[in-house]
Amino acid sequence: MKPIVILFLWLVFSQWVIAQNADSLNTTNKDAVYQRPFIFEGQKGNLTAAVGGYLEANTNYFSTDGVSEGFSMEMRRFNIFLYSTIKERIKFLSELEFGHGTEEIELETALLDFELHPSLIFRAGIVLVPIGYFNQNHDSPKWEFIDRPLVSTNLIPSTYSDVGFGVHGTIPVQSLSFTYEAYVLNGLQDGVVANEENRTFLASGKNEERFGQDNNGSPAFATRLGLKKRKVGEIGLSAYLGNYNTFQKEGLTIDEKRTLFIGALDYNFSIKKLQCLGELAIIKADIPTDLGQNFGDSQWGLHTDLIYPVWKGTLFRWQNMTLNAAFRFEYLDYNVGDFEETGSNISDHLFAVMPGIGLRFSPNTLLRMNYRYQWDTDLLGNPPAKTAGFQFGFASYF
Amino acid sequence: MRLKIKTSLLCLTVIGLLSFLACEDLLPPAPADNEVLDGQMEGLSATQTRLFLEGDEAFSEVFTPETGLGAYFVTSSCISCHSGDGKGHPSTTLTRFGKWENGQFDPLTHLGGGQLQNRAIAGFQAETIPVEANGIAKFTPPAVTGLGLLAAVPDATLLALSDPDDADGDGISGRVNYINPPDFFSQLKWHLPDDEGRYIGRFGKKAAAIDLLHQTVNAYKQDMGITSDFDMEDPINYAVSAQQTDLVADHEIPAATVQSVVFYLRTLKAPIRRNEQEMMVQLGEQLFKDIECSKCHLPTMTTGISDIEVLSEIQFHPYTDLLLHDMGAELNDNYTEGIAEAAEWRTPPLWGLGLSPDAQGGNYFLMHDGRATSIEEAILMHGGEAAKSRTNYSELSQTEKEAVLAFLESL
Numbered sequence: 001m002k003p004i005v006i007l008f009l010w011l012v013f014s015q016w017v018i019a020q021n022a023d024s025l026n027t028t029n030k031d032a033v034y035q036r037p038f039i040f041e042g043q044k045g046n047l048t049a050a051v052g053g054y055l056e057a058n059t060n061y062f063s064t065d066g067v068s069e070g071f072s073m074e075m076r077r078f079n080i081f082l083y084s085t086i087k088e089r090i091k092f093l094s095e096l097e098f099g100h101g102t103e104e105i106e107l108e109t110a111l112l113d114f115e116l117h118p119s120l121i122f123r124a125g126i127v128l129v130p131i132g133y134f135n136q137n138h139d140s141p142k143w144e145f146i147d148r149p150l151v152s153t154n155l156i157p158s159t160y161s162d163v164g165f166g167v168h169g170t171i172p173v174q175s176l177s178f179t180y181e182a183y184v185l186n187g188l189q190d191g192v193v194a195n196e197e198n199r200t201f202l203a204s205g206k207n208e209e210r211f212g213q214d215n216n217g218s219p220a221f222a223t224r225l226g227l228k229k230r231k232v233g234e235i236g237l238s239a240y241l242g243n244y245n246t247f248q249k250e251g252l253t254i255d256e257k258r259t260l261f262i263g264a265l266d267y268n269f270s271i272k273k274l275q276c277l278g279e280l281a282i283i284k285a286d287i288p289t290d291l292g293q294n295f296g297d298s299q300w301g302l303h304t305d306l307i308y309p310v311w312k313g314t315l316f317r318w319q320n321m322t323l324n325a326a327f328r329f330e331y332l333d334y335n336v337g338d339f340e341e342t343g344s345n346i347s348d349h350l351f352a353v354m355p356g357i358g359l360r361f362s363p364n365t366l367l368r369m370n371y372r373y374q375w376d377t378d379l380l381g382n383p384p385a386k387t388a389g390f391q392f393g394f395a396s397y398f
Numbered sequence: 399m400r401l402k403i404k405t406s407l408l409c410l411t412v413i414g415l416l417s418f419l420a421c422e423d424l425l426p427p428a429p430a431d432n433e434v435l436d437g438q439m440e441g442l443s444a445t446q447t448r449l450f451l452e453g454d455e456a457f458s459e460v461f462t463p464e465t466g467l468g469a470y471f472v473t474s475s476c477i478s479c480h481s482g483d484g485k486g487h488p489s490t491t492l493t494r495f496g497k498w499e500n501g502q503f504d505p506l507t508h509l510g511g512g513q514l515q516n517r518a519i520a521g522f523q524a525e526t527i528p529v530e531a532n533g534i535a536k537f538t539p540p541a542v543t544g545l546g547l548l549a550a551v552p553d554a555t556l557l558a559l560s561d562p563d564d565a566d567g568d569g570i571s572g573r574v575n576y577i578n579p580p581d582f583f584s585q586l587k588w589h590l591p592d593d594e595g596r597y598i599g600r601f602g603k604k605a606a607a608i609d610l611l612h613q614t615v616n617a618y619k620q621d622m623g624i625t626s627d628f629d630m631e632d633p634i635n636y637a638v639s640a641q642q643t644d645l646v647a648d649h650e651i652p653a654a655t656v657q658s659v660v661f662y663l664r665t666l667k668a669p670i671r672r673n674e675q676e677m678m679v680q681l682g683e684q685l686f687k688d689i690e691c692s693k694c695h696l697p698t699m700t701t702g703i704s705d706i707e708v709l710s711e712i713q714f715h716p717y718t719d720l721l722l723h724d725m726g727a728e729l730n731d732n733y734t735e736g737i738a739e740a741a742e743w744r745t746p747p748l749w750g751l752g753l754s755p756d757a758q759g760g761n762y763f764l765m766h767d768g769r770a771t772s773i774e775e776a777i778l779m780h781g782g783e784a785a786k787s788r789t790n791y792s793e794l795s796q797t798e799k800e801a802v803l804a805f806l807e808s809l
Contacts, residue, residue, distance in 0.1 A: 066428020194467070194519055198460040198474055245520060255520055290524040292473060292517045293489055341488035344759065371424065379478075380487050380759035386426035 028228045029236055029268070030168055030179040032137040033093060033109065033128060036081060037364050037397045053080040056140040058393025064385055075101055077140060079108070089115035107211070108161045117169070123183070124165035126211065130181040130224035131156050131238045132279040133266030140395035144326035144358035146370050147391070149303035150350070151332060155281045156264060157203035162186055163211050179226040186210045187220025187242035188260060193287055193295045199334050199348060200285055200295045202262070205244055215246045218257070233269025244285070258286035278304035293346065294379060296335030303330035318361055328354040335379065347381035350374060365396035432670035435483045435543045435750055435757070439667045441708045446665065453662025456655050461622055466650030469522040469643060470515030470633045471623040476659070479539040479621065483666055484750070484757025486539025488768050492621065494733060495531035503734050506531060510636045512735070513620045518635070519644065525635045533740065535733035537603055538768035541750050541757070544668030545601070548716060548747065549610050550701035550709045552588035553598050559696070559719050570693050570783045572721035574598045575605040575736040575744070580612060582628040588702055599736055600720045603766045605744040606735035610660045618656065627653035664706060668714055669750030673808045682805025685798055689790035694719055694745040694783075717748035717809065726781020729765065741782060752807035773806050774799070
């Protein structure tokens with residue numbers, strides 16, 4: 001079938017679908033980037049441009065096996081969004097992040113959306129890659145926890161944005177919304193292995209140069225399919241596939257092609273007042289055997305957050321305040337496999353639990369306090385290093 | 399409504415207060431000093447502590463291709479082989495090779511010997527053992543604790559302990575290894591070179607490193623492919639090309655970094671014993687002497703005068719004589735360094751032995767290549783000069799054997 005025919009059929013079909021059910025478009029994970037205060041106003045057509053952002057800061061007091069660096073304060077992030085409705089169905093969105101003051105400055109988003117139809121939107125620019133739940137939904141004020149989930153930062157390399165283009169859309173079917181996203185990207189690069197972490201670590205493959213040029217001339221693909229049922233929750237399946245190493249230069253082959261696959265399952269649902277959200281990721285990578293066994297060819301991990309509103313009401317004349325009790329657990333295995341020499345298991349894993357409370361002045365602003373206990377087991381499986389500590393902080397959209 | 403607010407406020411305050419009060423209890427406690435190997439010696443000054451921490455950081459540094467790793471290497475940080483400053487694991491065991499010809503051992507330097515760099519960064523091809531090699535040995539990383547004390551024992555002590563011709567007729571000879579010093583070697587007053595200008599080696603399983611600087615410079619180069627002011631040449635894979643090295647400008651680390659690591663090694667505390675008051679342990683200690691283990695695993699040594707006060711004229715208990723002993727055919731890998739014979743190995747210190755599993759993934763991997771998976775297995779592998787001592791051990795009653803093992807685990 002010719003692409004143009006497919007496109008036509010698609011449009012006819014989606015017109016029909018949209019006629020069936022036109023609401024619930026704004027509530028999926030795919031659209032999280034637009035579900036931000038202030039920016040939201042712009043989408044309603046009241047304004048043509050909007051500015052927003054968020055900021056978060058916190059205190060840290062951690063101790064590992066009885067040794068503490070003491071108390072410190074941290075200005076984690078100050079992010080600015082710029083949004084504009086260029087024309088009725090052409091949107092521009094950007095996000096600039098200042099991490100730890102001006103230590104890390106990153107352009108996390110700068111994209112244009114051309115909407116042919118809600119079920120078919122072309123997107124191009126620097127996009128947040130749709131892997132799992134967190135990457136596109138990472139704004140701190142949305143979370144009851146100060147630390148980001150480790151499966152989302154150390155396996156899925158959030159915040160991971162990349163230059164690329166592709167399509168996304170929402171197809172509502174009665175109380176369900178089916179969403180899809182599919183992009184072609186430059187992809188993660190060489191640092192995935194032979195990095196300072198001394199393990200397979202995707203976040204080290206987020207080479208700055210990816211915004212300018214692909215390191216190997218072979219694009220990566222990422223896609224996420226989501227299914228949302230109103231008032232129940234959303235489940236998503238995503239995948240990323242690409243070559244990460246510089247296997248060719250000036251047209252000449254200098255190395256084998258090494259592929260990287262990320263698969264993720266994300267979930268976000270409520271059972272009565274209890275909200276449960278999290279994601280599970282698996283990673284498969286072609287690793288040069290010459291690098292040794294520190295660099296695993298298989299990793300997996302998950303986190304789940306449970307959030308329960310224990311109190312809602314008015315405090316100091318602030319209305320509609322909510323006090324949430326929250327609990328997170330997370331597990332990561334950086335290196336699935338056995339040692340060649342002994343046949344025993346390669347450990348390199350961690351487990352953490354994190355109870356906390358979040359006091360929300362509004363859905364956009366909260367104070368939060370977390371306690372964390374983490375067990376890190378090294379490659380060989382020696383007694384784990386135990387780290388625990390307290391954090392107190394705030395996060396707010398503006 | 400009012401009541402509700404009050405209750406919630408109260409709750410909040412209570413939670414807040416509780417968490418502060420309980421803070422210390424909710425944080426993981428420090429393990430006892432005698433349960434871990436890492437940690438500095440007692441009595442260092444603030445300046446010395448700072449240098450120790452600098453060295454600690456450098457010892458943990460992970461090198462990448464950008465910071466000079468390789469191009470040929472074994473692993474990318476000191477700490478991955480000497481985890482928690484303890485012994486290594488079969489997965490971090492390194493391989494050395496050479497060739498015997500007419501009774502002479504050639505480390506095959508022109509073919510990339512004596513140490514195999516079995517890893518390579520992207521775009522390079524790791525070394526393999528050349529077919530010419532007929533002597534190959536594996537080396538499991540030893541613990542690196544208490545080395546400052548061992549480094550401060552004067553040469554004269556080692557010469558006095560040695561008995562190359564077994565003059566006392568106890569079947570145990572013991573001799574020093576003599577090593578050609580590297581260019582950067584600087585002699586101390588107590589160093590006693592031989593007529594050929596070679597110096598006594600004391601570190602490494604063949605006692606082939608004269609001092610901790612020698613050992614450290616070699617480790618940077620041979621284990622990680624890191625050049626320093628002391629040695630500016632990266633390892634090369636001659637099987638591919640004698641020209642090809644990594645593209646990072648040499649030196650890859652400055653002399654100061656190497657020196658801080660040496661300082662760190664010198665001031666790492668010696669392992670502290672556990673359960674030494676237990677009856678079985680004390681019985682074992684006596685038996686250890688009775689069955690003549692202590693002839694090689696010498697319980698007590700004394701340092702000479704040192705520039706670091708806490709190392710100066712100190713009595714300590716390493717359970718080694720730092721000498722080479724012929725350990726028999728079974729432990730002969732047909733490989734050697736310096737003037738050592740292939741069957742000769744330097745007596746390893748036994749301090750910290752009981753903590754080895756905490757660095758070796760819960761198991762024991764003992765002897766030079768980790769071939770013994772328990773202390774008893776290690777004892778039963780002793781041959782050559784130690785054969786008599788092994789027989790003595792075998793003839794002990796079960797309880798006595800258990801006592802010896804309990805003693806060794808308390809070290």
